[in-house]
Amino acid sequence: MNADEEQVVAMVTIREALLSVVGENVTFIQPIVEALSGLGFNEHAQAGLAFSLLEADQAAGLTVRQRLALKAAIQAVAARLGAGSATRAGELRVGVVWVFPSGLGLSELKYSLKMFVLSCMLPPSGHAESAAAGSLTAAAAECGHRACGIPAALAGTAVAPGGVLDDRSFEVALAMLAVVPGTPPPATAAELRRWLEQPLGRPLPLDPSAYNWLRYDVDSRRVLHLVEATPGAFALSATVFTALTPGPPGGSEIALAVKLGPLINALFARLQALTGLLPHRLDHDTDRSRGRLRPNFCFWVDDTLVFKGEVTAKSHDMRLAVEKLGSKMGHVWSPIAFGNLPYLPCYATAGPQLQFYAVLKSQPQQPVSISKQFDLSVVADRVEVVHHVVNVFRLLCWCLRPLLPPYPVTVGAVLERPPGTTITILADRVVKKIKYFASNNKGVEYNDLANVYGATRHAAGLIHAIDGPTLSESKGTYQVVLAPLGNRRRPTNEGELRRAIQDVLHGVAALHQAGYVHRDIRWENVLCIGQDSWILSDLESVAREPAQTAAGEGSFRAACWTDETLDERGMYTTASDVQLVGELIETCKILSLGAQCVELKAQLTACAAASRPSAAEALCHPWFSASAPL
Incomplete structure (x- = not known):
């Protein structure tokens, strides 16, 4: 690749490359930026060949999560540079390293890999090299054509003269998210249902060929008003197309979480990467939530839980998923945790079934339905879900964010405190655990803790134990449930x-x-x-x-x-x-x-x-x- 070709392809800065990684935001990438600075990389410099050849382990002082994010950014840049070279050679070589969650079947592993490749290669803004952009749609089609019948031949994209695509995703995203200034938040569950069903500022963008497929598919004609053929919005159209692609059927809760990623996680991440309107972080972890009363899916804005979800693997367990939406909220709606929010939008998933709910401030343990039940194995239903998810983004961005508490408590977060201490923040309490208590909390006796929590259970000015403390004999794990939140x-x-x-x-x-x-x-x-x-x-x-x-x-x-x-x-x-x-x-x-x-x-x-x-x-x-x- 000559210098001119590298300049065409490397249109993003190192900072933009890091922010393009799904789940990252300005706060999360700051330690990575500082580590790269120590290696001589300026975050505002173009992410060129030198960055693509960097080994993530060379950046000192990063956590495992931060190293993986850096590695993903490096791989995305390498893929873009490799795509520029492949334009002349007629081939595209992309190397990807991925750590798969345990419990996935072979088909689910393949699906997860393809989703990861798509998320790494999507350009964050500006321009995209033609071979890379073409490969996105082709990869998405390969990932989904067997599952939903979308022909790979319809997944191509137009190339502008000179081989460079002018990506309009930024302007399309802004228009799609637009609302009338000063729009008040919906106050009731009925109003919230109408909000989620209302038209977007402009319909969901799709590549013209994908739109044509929907237009000629009898089962999908009922949702054509929710989408439009949008030439040139390559990054956003590819994200929407991927969200419409059903994954392999069946699987565990972990597999279901992976399949929900393109529908929710990647869509939120793409909208934020394009517009910067809603800095957030999210976590979808079915394993850690067991026994902790922690939501399966957590979405935080300004360190406040504003959207959550529950996942069950079997389609007949929808009632259980809905019950968990309420039972994990506690008995009292805490202003410390939720500020002036009138409700918490959420979703429940049981196998391929998904439905949106609201946990109301007035009845936090009784979720109220705010949508019909969708079948994620049906493309038309997935179109409606994507439409609802974008409206949730609009709701959070324009209506609910001003109502968040100024000093938040991050409900759903699991804080690690050395040595061996974890603190799980729930909606109305905190669960504190210390592994190997005798060795990790030296100089403190368990009997003293049991006595002091009992003796001060009604005292003013102290936190109180509402359950425990206990000390397991087998592993010596100390646990206490504490209230109130602060x-x-x-x-x-x-x-x-x-x-x-x-x-x-x-x-x-x-x-x-x-x-x-x-x-x-x-x-x-x-x-x-x-x-x-x-x-x-x-x-x-x-x-x-x-x-x-x-x-x-x-x-x-x-x-x-x-x-x-x-x-x-x-x-x-x-x-x-x-x-x-x-x-x-x-x-x-x-x-x-x-x-x-x-x-x-x-x-x-x-x-x-x-x-x-x-x-x-x-x-x-x-x-x-x-x-x-x-």
């Missing part, structure tokens, strides 16, 4: 700081009354639960008072301790907890504090432990008086 919003003024410190002192006083100390009081362990209320969390650091802190493998020492935390004997006492509460005032970083606040901070952090007030005594300080000036 975010890590810190106070922004002295009034909020006063309320937060007061709440924390109430929690600390309750611990001390029960004979325990917390030992890890810092803002990361203080949660705002709404309405200017805070609680102290993470009681998995408690110990009986006074606590030994001798150096050694089994000792406990928190990073928030200062030189004044321990007493003169090197013991951790109730005065040590009080000193850490005083440090909260210091580390909150509020620029101007009143004299009474400064006075209390000095008392709480006095160098001599004996000079500090108890938590109960500190609550009597004038700063906490309702008439105390700010």
Whole structure:
């Protein structure tokens, strides 16, 4: 390939190549960009031959997920460059590395591979080289013609003079997503159903040959008004065409999740890559959700769960899938989790059957149907599902996003905390697990945790255990279910700081009354639960008072301790907890504090432990008086 040919093909920057990977967004790619910078790659430079020859493992400090994303971007660029060379040679050579989920049959593996190749090769915007674009439609046709009867001969695409395609996907996507400015969100389930059925800003784009096939197919004529022949929108048309292609029949929940990818995941990702209107992340994991009350499919915008789904493998299990939509919402609609959202759009899938539902704020455990039931093995039904999915994107983008909480709690997320700790955030509670508790939580006794959660179950200012804690004898796994939900919003003024410190002192006083100390009081362990209320969390650091802190493998020492935390004997006492509460005032970083606040901070952090007030005594300080000036 000469320099002119490489310039024609490499029309994307490294940043665009990374963002074109399905599931990636600006936040997710930032560590990759920084790692590439260390190798001399500028994110705004064209992704040319040097980038295509890069090994993902050369980028240091990346997680497995980030390395896979980088590898996919490199492979996509290599495919584009290889396509330019193949234009002259009459062939297209594409190398793909893919890690398949377990539990897939041979036909499902083939389908998954083809979907991955399509997602890697779709151009994010601008221009696409003719051989690559032609191969997309051909690959999609090969993937689907046996399943839905679309002839491969109808899957070709027109090539502009000079062999370069002018891709109109950006303008078509914007027109398709357009709504009347200021359109209010649908308020009821009936209005939401009408919203999903309403026409798009313009119909779904299809390659003219694919559109003609639908036009002449008797079973698909009922949905022709939802699509249009759109020459030139190559990237978006290919994504829509792929979404209309049924996968192999049958399979497990994992296989069904793979087959839903082109219908939902890839469509959302393509619309975001083209328009940038709805930064999001998603996760479709049927395995981890078992026993955790976590949704099978989670779609987050601004770290708020805004769309979810449940998957069951058998077509007769639709009722079970719908029940899971409600049962996994908890008993209370949490403003901390969902802000001012009036409902949560979602879907239930049972085998080839899919139906859209809404979980209403007024009845979160009783999902309401907002669509008919679709058969994903029927192309016409898949057209309607794609139409509904795009309308969900419009709904989230234009109507619901302004209603999201300013300080979100990522419901559905599974947080990994070393060593061996996982925190699963549910709609109204948190499930905390620590594997190999004795070795991963040294210096803390399980019996102390069981006692302290029981003794403080009604105490103000503390998180509460609503189930457990338990410790399995076989693997030594510790588990506790905690409530209420809270975010890590810190106070922004002295009034909020006063309320937060007061709440924390109430929690600390309750611990001390029960004979325990917390030992890890810092803002990361203080949660705002709404309405200017805070609680102290993470009681998995408690110990009986006074606590030994001798150096050694089994000792406990928190990073928030200062030189004044321990007493003169090197013991951790109730005065040590009080000193850490005083440090909260210091580390909150509020620029101007009143004299009474400064006075209390000095008392709480006095160098001599004996000079500090108890938590109960500190609550009597004038700063906490309702008439105390700010």
